[in-house]
Amino acid sequence: MSTEQGWAAPRAEGPVTGRITVPGSKSISNRALILAAIADGPSHLSGLLAARDTALMRSALVSLGVGISDSDSGATVTVTPGSLKGPANVDCGLAGTVMRFVPPVAALADGVVAFDGDPYARERPMGVILGALRTLGVQIDDAGTGRMPYTVSGTGSVRGGRVTLDASGSSQFVSALLLAGARYDEGVDLRHDGKPVPSQPHLDMSVAMLRERGVSVDDGEPNRWVVAPGPIRALDTAIEPDLSNAAPFLAAAVITGGEVTVTGWPSQTTQPGDQLRDIFTRFGAEVSRTDDGLTVRGTGRVQGVDLDLSEVGELSPVIAAVAAFADGPSYLRGIAHLRNHETDRLAALETEFNALGGDVTQTADGLEIRPKPLRGGLFGTYRDHRMAHAAAVLGLLVDGLEIENIGTTAKTLPEFPELWSGLAG
Structure with a gap:
């Protein structure tokens, strides 16, 4: 009461x-939504979590031009990739997976995508992921704050390539670039330089989900992940x-x-x-x-x-x-x-x-x-x-x-x- x-x-x-x-798992749900949104065809997701964090992720992807619909029973969600484009506004709420995972996808859009969130979200550090995206050729305006609000100005493609960052604050900085990296022209050669990356199981989750969809990920060298450029295969997924x-x-x-x-x-x-x-x-x-x-x-x-x-x-x-x-x-x-x-x-x-x-x-x-x-x-x-x-x-x-x-x-x-x-x- x-x-x-x-x-x-x-x-x-x-x-x-x-x-x-x-x-369903929030971590798996939002990764599955991201990967389905940039896959080579429609994906059907069953057991997808219905909560604020996944609602924010769905809204973010729809604003970029992705089709997302529920079955009549609500048991299955169909994600249909579309032509990513701006202008768009993304509300991150207080969801780390939205504020970290969506910008690398928004960089693939043609147009300007604006990001903001709850008041406390504006205090969460974003400089690591924004700096990495700039290194990979993405234009970002954060007024020099390294925090929200900021805009990502996309041209429809991202050069990609090699980038070094310090992900000791969050494994999501690495996962964010891995999830979108296969769609970059040169893929991503990502290196971590700093204290150990926390939440290793979440990194393992990202790598496993990419490999399930046919993406080549080489993580054989400590603190380095190489994602080869190529398609992300559509995959029907049951969420744990x-x-x-x-x-x-x-x-x-x-x-x-x-x-x-x-x-x-x-x-x-x-x-x-x-x-x-x-x-x-x-x-x-x-x-x-x-x-x-x-x-x-x-x-x-x-x-x-x-x-x-x-x-x-x-x-x-x-x-x-x-x-x-x-x-x-x-x-x-x-x-x-x-x-x-x-x-x-x-x-x-x-x-x-x-x-x-x-x-x-x-x-x-x-x-x-x-x-x-x-x-x-x-x-x-x-x-x-x-x-x-x-x-x-x-x-x-x-x-x-x-x-x-x-x-x-x-x-x-x-x-x-x-x-x-x-x-x-």
């Missing part, structure tokens, strides 16, 4: 048990469930000693959320996967952990919430890049957990969490869906916790409030 302050997080009355089916969005539901079993099954968990996947199997095992839970899905059983004890989350940073808020109920301190490492996500997630987690009586400290690259009894209060989400997920997990065991702006979960899982209430209740 909602109050004038926020959404009252459901309190668990005992071990949480149940079965959950989560919608979003494993990252499964995190709070499985976490509910861990901290309450319950048992939760997420149906349809793939046997093989490039989604970073698959690492939840190991992460929750290290917290002390029992984890098993069958043809039915993934089941997590809490054992009544939550152990403190020391985790390198550099590949799965998006899971950090929910993992931090689980760690708040452990029997000892936890250390979450390798996530300095979260300071440039939907919000500064490290600062936000420290602030909100400590406001409830917690003991959380930022480090250079992560968080130290020392469990303490928590009290109720209003938990700020900072327009960040993962912060809302973390708050919901805390609320299972904390009386009187309210979540500010639960509607922010519509970014990737509009059904979250109903699914959560059904499970917790």
